[in-house]
Amino acid sequence: xxxxxxxxxxxxxxxxxxxxxxxxxxxxxxxxxxxxxxxxxxxxxxxxxxxxxxxxxxxxxxxxxxxxxxxxxxxxxxxxxxxxxxxxxxxxxxxxxxxxxxxxxxxxxxxxxxxxxxxxxxxxxxxxxxxxxxxxxxxxxxxxxxxxxxxxxxxxxxxxxxxxxxxxxxxxxxxxxxxxxxxxxxxxxxxxxxxxxxxxxxxxxxxxxxxxxxxxxxxxxxxxxxxxxxxxxxxxxxxxxxxxxxxxxxxxxxxxxxxxxxxxxxxxxxxxxxxxxxxxxxxxxxxxxxxxxxxxxxxxxxxxxxxxxxxxxxxxxxxxxxxxxxxxxxxxxxxxxxxxxxxxxxxxxxxxxxxxxxxxxxxxxxxxxxxxxxxxxxxxxxxxxxxxxxxxxxxxxxxxxxxxxxxxxxxxxxxxxxxxxxxxxxxxxxxxxxxxxxxxxxxxxxxxxxxxxxxxxxxxxxxxxxxxxxxxxxxxxxxxxxxxxxxxxxxxx
Numbered sequence: 001x002x003x004x005x006x007x008x009x010x011x012x013x014x015x016x017x018x019x020x021x022x023x024x025x026x027x028x029x030x031x032x033x034x035x036x037x038x039x040x041x042x043x044x045x046x047x048x049x050x051x052x053x054x055x056x057x058x059x060x061x062x063x064x065x066x067x068x069x070x071x072x073x074x075x076x077x078x079x080x081x082x083x084x085x086x087x088x089x090x091x092x093x094x095x096x097x098x099x100x101x102x103x104x105x106x107x108x109x110x111x112x113x114x115x116x117x118x119x120x121x122x123x124x125x126x127x128x129x130x131x132x133x134x135x136x137x138x139x140x141x142x143x144x145x146x147x148x149x150x151x152x153x154x155x156x157x158x159x160x161x162x163x164x165x166x167x168x169x170x171x172x173x174x175x176x177x178x179x180x181x182x183x184x185x186x187x188x189x190x191x192x193x194x195x196x197x198x199x200x201x202x203x204x205x206x207x208x209x210x211x212x213x214x215x216x217x218x219x220x221x222x223x224x225x226x227x228x229x230x231x232x233x234x235x236x237x238x239x240x241x242x243x244x245x246x247x248x249x250x251x252x253x254x255x256x257x258x259x260x261x262x263x264x265x266x267x268x269x270x271x272x273x274x275x276x277x278x279x280x281x282x283x284x285x286x287x288x289x290x291x292x293x294x295x296x297x298x299x300x301x302x303x304x305x306x307x308x309x310x311x312x313x314x315x316x317x318x319x320x321x322x323x324x325x326x327x328x329x330x331x332x333x334x335x336x337x338x339x340x341x342x343x344x345x346x347x348x349x350x351x352x353x354x355x356x357x358x359x360x361x362x363x364x365x366x367x368x369x370x371x372x373x374x375x376x377x378x379x380x381x382x383x384x385x386x387x388x389x390x391x392x393x394x395x396x397x398x399x400x401x402x403x404x405x406x407x408x409x410x411x412x413x414x415x416x417x418x419x420x421x422x423x424x425x426x427x428x429x430x431x432x433x434x435x436x437x438x439x440x441x442x443x444x445x446x447x448x449x450x451x452x453x454x455x456x457x458x459x460x461x462x463x464x465x466x467x468x469x470x471x472x473x474x475x476x477x478x479x480x481x482x483x484x485x486x487x488x489x490x491x492x493x
Contacts, residue, residue, distance in 0.1 A: 134361040135217055135225055136160075136301070137371045139240075139349035141176060141192040145369075145378050147385035149175040158194050159372040160215050162492070167209035167308065170199025174213070177345070184276040185241045185347050189362055193241075193347035196305055198339065205308065205334035212304040213346070216493035218425065219258060219298030223291045227353045229256075231285045238301065239280045239357040240349040246336040247273040250344075251304055251329035254283060257297040259290025261323035265315055265330075278348075280357040286320035295425050297493045301351065304329060305344050306337035373422035377489045386431065386488045387438040393453065394484070401435035401484040406445075408474040415461055415471035420489060424465045428489040432458045432470065435484035443472070443483035458485055465491075 011018045020027045098108040106113045143159040150157045150173070153164045157174040165172055177195040179186045185193065196211065228234035238254065247270060254264040266281050291298045313327035336342045348360045363371075379402050380386065390399040408414045420428075434442040434455045443458035462469040468489065474481060 132361065132363075133350075133352040133358060134363075135221060135236075135351045135353075136215060136349045137375075138215075138368055139347075140190055140360070140362070140368070141194050141347050142365055143369050143372045144176045145372065145376060145380075145382075147383065149173060156376075158192075159376060161194060161213055162215070163196070163211075163213045165211040167206050168199055168211070169202045172199050172211055172305075173197040179347060183243075184278070188241075188348065188360055190241065190348045190360065193345045196344045198305070198337065198342040198344075200340040201337055205306065205332075205337050207308040207310045209306060209308040209337065210304065210311065211306050211337070212302055214300055214302040215349070216297050217299045217301070217351070218493065219292045219294050219296050222298035223293045225353050227285065229285045229289045229291055230287050232287075234285045235282050235355040236351060236353055237280065237282045237355060237357045238349075238351050239278060239360075240303075241276050241278050241347050242268060242271065242303075243274065243276045243343075243345045244271045244336060245274055245343040246339055247271060248333050248336050250336075251307075251332070253300075253302050253329070255300040255302065255323060256289045256291060257300065258292045260288065262286060262289050262320045263323040263328070264320050265317055265328070267317055267330075276345075281318075282355050282357075284320075288320065288322070299351075301349065303346060304332075306334065307332050370422055373420075374425050375490070375492050377421055377424070377428075379486045380488075386486070387433050387440060389438045390436065392436055396435055396484055399435050399484075399486070401444075401486050404443075404470070404483050404485075405480065406472055406474065406483055407480040408477055412475055412477060412479070413471060413473050415469055417467050417469045418487075419467045420465075424489065424491040425493070426491050427463045427465060428468075428491040430460045430463050430468050430487055430489045432460065433486045433488075435486060438486075443485035445481040445483040456481065456483065458483060463489070 008020070008022075018027075098106055100106050138158060138160045141158045141161070144157065145159055146156050148157060150163070151171040153166065153171075154162060155174070156162055158176050163174045173196070175195050175197070177193055179191050179193050185191075194213065196213065198211070201209070222229070225236075227236050229236075242250075244250070249270045250268045252266055252268070256262045264283055268277070268279050271277055307329055309331060311326060311328045312331045315321070315327050315330055317330070336344070350357070350360050352358060352361075378386065380388065381400050388399075390396075392399040402418070404416050404418070406414045406416060431440060432443065433440055434444045436444040436455065439455050441457060441459070442455040444453065445456050446453050456472055458470055458472050460468060461471045468487075472481075472483065
């Protein structure tokens with residue numbers, strides 16, 4: 001027979017827990033430990049959150065959450081930030097797709113597309129939004145007024161870029177060349193380059209040997225460019241494309257000219273042979289730089305193929321320092337210089353205000369030519385160098401010279417003024433050449449009535465930025481002649 005104990009209440013002797021039996025059920029006070037629990041938990045209330053562990057199959061918030069601040073929420077996964085946010089500030093956000101702002105702006109890896117009003121921008125690359133960016137003239141190597149090839153030192157194969165060399169056994173050749181259609185610069189719209197072909201330097205690399213190329217920038221153009229050249233937090237950026245047939249490191253520099261000259265020397269890094277490489281150098285200002293507001297030299301950009309040890313030594317790269325003629329660069333590797341017919345090509349030279357290199361600024365040929373004419377002008381047809389012997393006579397269909405009438409009305413001497421195409425940087429050096437055979441200091445004309453055609457002395461009496469005055473002696477009063485000639489006018493820095 002089963003036993004029964006009937007009680008209304010069981011109390012622990014310590015008083016910490018009781019079990020009370022009533023008609024409605026069992027009330028427990030204190031801690032209840034059970035291995036399992038079965039039955040409905042619908043009426044369980046006031047369960048501490050810490051006591052809910054494992055998987056709760058259907059834990060529900062109210063249908064409408066009460067308003068509350070999310071100010072202290074952190075580490076919210078991006079996937080959970082959905083819906084419309086009237087004011088959302090995001091720091092250091094990264095998206096692998098596109099971000100759409102309103103209905104008009106799409107931001108993606110390829111750039112920013114804006115429709116409607118567009119984008120309001122205070123500046124681009126830290127400088128003006130419009131206008132010319134490139135301070136270099138003829139950086140695309142398109143203009144070559146003097147001819148397209150030279151083996152003479154201190155000459156120009158393309159406008160504004162002077163080359164010089166010394167100590168060579170065989171003169172290098174500097175020439176304007178076409179860029180290959182599959183080459184990197186061509187894909188950027190650059191179709192011309194200047195190419196230096198080394199001679200055969202049979203005696204090796206001498207201490208006084210050198211080959212280099214440079215362009216000089218007018219001071220007032222740098223002074224008024226927007227570059228705060230005395231501040232280390234204001235920058236200019238130099239960029240260009242270069243190719244060498246020999247894998248080697250080369251050196252270049254920027255050089256200020258006014259005051260105590262300052263030099264900023266840099267390297268290209270070791271170039272891969274026969275491969276076009278874009279070089280970019282961001283250059284800060286420096287408190288020691290002086291640039292006058294005039295038409296003299298402000299900055300010089302120089303790239304050197306080889307420099308002998310009498311002008312090299314220990315220098316610190318990528319910082320401004322006082323110029324030293326005896327340490328223009330670190331010591332050069334002589335591999336390129338000692339390789340017969342080694343080549344070096346450069347194009348797309350750009351110098352701009354700001355800390356970023358932007359794509360090369362293309363200008364029309366007419367624009368670039370007009371900029372070049374400020375420094376050099378010639379009357380010769382394209383492709384002909386000064387002093388060319390056309391062996392041409394009237395009507396001079398090949399040489400296409402300047403024609404002027406000279407009349408000695410009351411004296412044997414007469415003079416005529418002739419305007420330049422573009423005002424020059426300064427009063428230029430003018431040289432006159434005969435239209436027939438290129439003889440310097442002569443025009444070609446007919447002296448006197450029924451006279452014989454011959455070269456006649458034609459002198460430069462006066463020059464200024466706008467024009468030149470030429471004069472000749474006709475030998476008798478009331479004599480007249482037509483004079484045919486070519487000229488060059490140089491006002492290079």
